[in-house]
Each structure stands twice: as structure tokens, then as C-alpha cells.
Amino acid sequence: xxxxxxxxxxxxxxxQGTWRMGEDxxxxxxxxxxxRLGIELGMTLIDTAEMYAEGGAEEVVGEAITxxxxxxxxxxxxxxxxxxxxxxxxxxxxxLRRLNTDYIDLYLLHWRGQYPLEETVAAFExxxxxxxxxxxxxxxxxxxDLEELNSPACATNQVLYNLEERGIExxxxxxxxxxxxxxxxxxxxxxxxxxxxxxALSQIAARHAAKPAQIALAWILRQTGVIAIPKAVAPEHxxxxxxxxxxxxxxxxxxxxxxAFHAPQRKHRLAMV
Numbered sequence: 001x002x003x004x005x006x007x008x009x010x011x012x013x014x015x016q017g018t019w020r021m022g023e024d025x026x027x028x029x030x031x032x033x034x035x036r037l038g039i040e041l042g043m044t045l046i047d048t049a050e051m052y053a054e055g056g057a058e059e060v061v062g063e064a065i066t067x068x069x070x071x072x073x074x075x076x077x078x079x080x081x082x083x084x085x086x087x088x089x090x091x092x093x094x095x096l097r098r099l100n101t102d103y104i105d106l107y108l109l110h111w112r113g114q115y116p117l118e119e120t121v122a123a124f125e126x127x128x129x130x131x132x133x134x135x136x137x138x139x140x141x142x143x144x145d146l147e148e149l150n151s152p153a154c155a156t157n158q159v160l161y162n163l164e165e166r167g168i169e170x171x172x173x174x175x176x177x178x179x180x181x182x183x184x185x186x187x188x189x190x191x192x193x194x195x196x197x198x199x200a201l202s203q204i205a206a207r208h209a210a211k212p213a214q215i216a217l218a219w220i221l222r223q224t225g226v227i228a229i230p231k232a233v234a235p236e237h238x239x240x241x242x243x244x245x246x247x248x249x250x251x252x253x254x255x256x257x258x259x260a261f262h263a264p265q266r267k268h269r270l271a272m273v
Contacts, residue, residue, distance in 0.1 A: 001013070001014070001041075001042035001043070001242065001245050002221075002245050004182060004225060004227065005182070006045075006073070006106070006155065006156060006182045006227065007105065007106050007134055007135035007137075007155040007156070008134075008135070009073060009105070009134075011044070011045045011073045011227065012042055012043055012044055012045055012227075012245070013221050013226070013227055013228065013245055014043055014217060014221070014227070014228050014229075014230070014241055014242065014244060014245050015043055015044075015045030015046060015047055015073075015075075015184075015227060015228070015229045016034075016035055016038045016043050016045065016046045016047065016229065016230070016231065016232070016238075016241075017047050017186060017187075017229040017230055017231035018031075018035075018046065018047060018048040018049075018052055018057040018060065018061060018231060019049075019052055019057070019186070019187075019231055020052070020053070020057075020231065021048075021052060021053065021056070021057040021060045021061075021231070021233075022052060022053030022055070022056025022057040022058070022059060022060045023053045023056060027233065028060060030233050031060045031064075031233055032060055032063050032064045033235075034232060034233045034234070034235065034238050035060070035061065035064035035065075036064050036068070037235055037238050037239075038232070038238050038241070038242065039064075039065075039068055039071060039072060041238065041239065041242035042242060043238075043241065043242055044071055044072050044073055045072075045073045045075065045227065045229070046061055046064075046065070046072055046073070046074055046075065047075040047076075047158070047184070047186075047229045048061050048074075048075065048076050048077075048099075049076055049077035049078075049108075049110055050076065050077065050078060050079055050082070050091060050094065050095050050098075051077065051079055051110060055094070055095075055098050058076065058095055058098035058099050059098045059099075061074070061099055062098055062099040062100035062101070063100070065099070065100070065101070066100060069101055072105075073105045073106070074099065074101065074104050074105045074106070075104070075105065075106045075107075075108065075184075076095050076099065076104050076106075076107060076108070077107070077108040077109070077110040077139055077158075078091045078092070078095075078107065078108070078109060078110060079091065079110055079113075080109065080110060080111055080112060080113020080114070080115070081113055081114070083109055083113055083115045083119075083120045083123070084115045084119060084120070084123070085119050085122060085123045087115075087123075088120065088123035088124065088127065089123060089126065089127060089132075092104070092107065092127055092132055092133065093132075096132065102131075102132075103131060103132055103133060103134065104132065104133045104134070105133070105134045105135070106133070106134060106135050106136070106137055106155055106156065107124065107127065107133040107135075107136050107137075108136065108137045108138055108139045108156070108158060109124075109136075109137075109138045109139065110139050110140070111139060111140040111141075111272065112140070112141070112145060117148065117149050121136075121149070121151060121153075124136035125153070135153075135155040136153070136154070136155065137154050137155040137156035137157065137158070138154060138156075138157050138158070139157065139158035139159065139184075140158070140159060140160075140270065140272050141157050141159070141270075142172060142270040143171050143172050143175050146172075146175065146176075146179075146181075154181065155181075155182070156181060156182050156183065156184050156227075157172075157176060157181060157183055157184070158183075158184035158185075158186055158229075159172065159183065159184070159185065159186070159270065159272075160185075160186055160187050160270075160271045160272055160273055161173075161183070161185035161186070161187075161188065161220065161226075162185070162187055162188050162189060162190055162195065162216060162220065163190075163195060163198075163201075163216055163219060163257065163260075163261040164190060164193075164195050164261060165187075165271045166261065166262070166263055166264055167264050167268030167269070167270065167271055168183075168270070169263055169264055170264040170265075170266065170267055170268060171267060172270070173223065173226075176225065177223075177224055177225050180225070181225070182225045182226070182227060183223075183225060183226050183227070184226075184227045184228075184229055185220050185226055185227065185228045185229065186229055186273075187273060188216060188217055188220045188228040188229070188230050189213045189216045189217060189230050190216070191273065195216070196212040196213055196216065197212070198212075198260055198261075199260075200256050200257060200259070200260035200261075201215050201216065201257075201260075203256070204249070204253045204256060204257070207253070208247060208249075208253075210243075210244075210247060211240055213230070213237075213240060213241070213244070214240055214241075214243065214244040214247055215247070215249070215253075217230065217241065217244035217245075217247075218244055218247035218248070218249050219249060219254075219257055221244075221245065222249060222254065
């Protein structure tokens with residue numbers, strides 16, 4: 001698995017997302033097994049959040065990493081309404097209990113809320129000093145947010161990015177690359193809509209003896225400093241995600257995808273889900 005440096009650690013360019021995990025008890029064992037399979041295949045970065053199933057996804061992750069914690073780079077996120085000087089340490093402790101660990105490698109502010117960034121950063125730094133987290137970062141921040149934050153200690157920005165949502169290519173992605181801040185792409189293969197059935201993706205997938213979702217991931221990874229965090233539960237999908245890191249798209253492929261999914265020509269409001 002290809003890697004890049006995130007928060008001072010070499011991590012795989014394809015990790016594992018957990019949005020919507022922990023919502024259906026009947027899927028619990030399958031979700032745990034999927035994450036463990038992903039770890040075996042080299043997707044050792046796992047992203048979760050206290051918001052996902054109101055802690056349920058963190059519980060799934062906690063079970064999945066039992067006995068494997070030293071192999072995993074663990075990312076979780078705090079709700080904005082918990083992002084105060086008092087709220088962050090309390091939220092972190094709850095996440096640590098659900099995750100069945102004593103530290104989180106990377107702890108993110110899920111999106112901006114009511115509390116001043118200075119207060120949130122101070123709470124993050126206290127957690128880092130106490131050994132509860134390795135580093136901190138943000139999610140769903142646009143360029144103006146990052147410039148207001150103005151902190152080299154921010155390890156990453158996690159945002160929506162896929163073929164249908166390319167707005168960040170106009171200014172946010174270049175800003176992150178210029179500042180050598182890795183970007184984490186959530187929903188990199190869409191949200192179960194029509195993107196993966198587009199003829200352009202199907203044709204390119206056929207040329208590479210791959211699946212459309214793998215082409216969508218390879219397209220994300222053409223960019224420098226980008227990590228994709230697709231979510232998968234079916235074993236075959238986990239395996240396909242891991243294999244996508246080996247794909248390389250050529251100029252013809254990229255031209256066809258640009259024709260099918262247009263690059264932004266102006267500033268767009270940051271897309272979120």
C-alpha cells in the first residue's frame with residue numbers, strides 16, 4: 001500500500017471510513033469483520049466520529065481494533081457543540097471509552113460551531129500534552145477558515161471530495177498542497193447515487209480490468225497529499241478498495257473524466273454532507 005506522511009506518521013493513502021456503521025445491530029459483526037479485513041490488507045487508517053450513530057461507530061471500531069491497536073492510525077472527530085475548553089476533554093474521554101483505547105492518533109473538529117477556534121485549539125493542545133491525542137486537525141474547513149485558524153499545528157483538513165464534487169480543486173486543495181497539509185477525502189466514491197454508473201467510469205474501468213469505484217479512488221489519489229477514506233462492509237468491496245491504490249490513470253483516462261465530470265472554473269461554496 002502506498003503511503004504518505006500525516007501527523008508525523010506514514011499512513012496508507014486509502015483508509016477506512018465508518019459513516020453509517022453502528023446504526024444497525026444486525027450488521028455489527030459484519031462491520032467489525034470488514035474493518036479487521038481492511039487492516040490486514042494495509043488500510044490501517046480508520047476514520048470515525050462521535051457523531052456516527054451517536055458513538056455506535058466508535059464502538060464498532062473499538063471492537064475491530066482489539067489486539068491490533070498498535071497497527072492502526074485512529075482518527076475521530078468531535079461535535080462542534082462539544083468543542084469548548086470543557087467539552088472537548090469530556091467528549092474525548094467518551095470516545096476513548098467507546099474506542100477501547102487510551103489515545104487517539106488524530107482528533108478533528110467535525111465542522112465549525114459556536115466556540116472560538118482559539119478555545120478549541122487550546123483544548124486540543126491540552127489533550128495532546130496529556131497524551132490523549134497525538135495530533136489534531138479540522139474537517140469541513142474552507143480556505144478562509146484555515147486562514148483564520150492560522151496554525152501550523154493543524155495536521156489535516158477532511159472534506160467532501162469526489163468526481164461529482166470537485167469544488168475544492170479551485171482553491172482549497174491548492175492551498176493545502178502549498179502549505180503541505182494533507183487532505184482527507186470523505187465520500188470519495190459518492191454516496192450511493194448514479195456517479196458509479198456513469199459510462200465514462202465504466203469504460204475506463206473496463207480498460208483497466210477494474211471496477212468503477214476503483215477508478216474513482218484512483219482519480220482521487222492522482223492528487224498529491226490526498227488520502228481517501230471509503231467505507232465498505234462487504235468483504236469484496238474492502239478488497240477492491242485496497243487494490244485501488246495500485247491503479248494509475250493515464251492522460252487519456254483523466255481527459256475523459258474531466259469531460260464527464262467538469263473541473264471547477266470558479267469558487268464554489270464548500271460542499272458538505
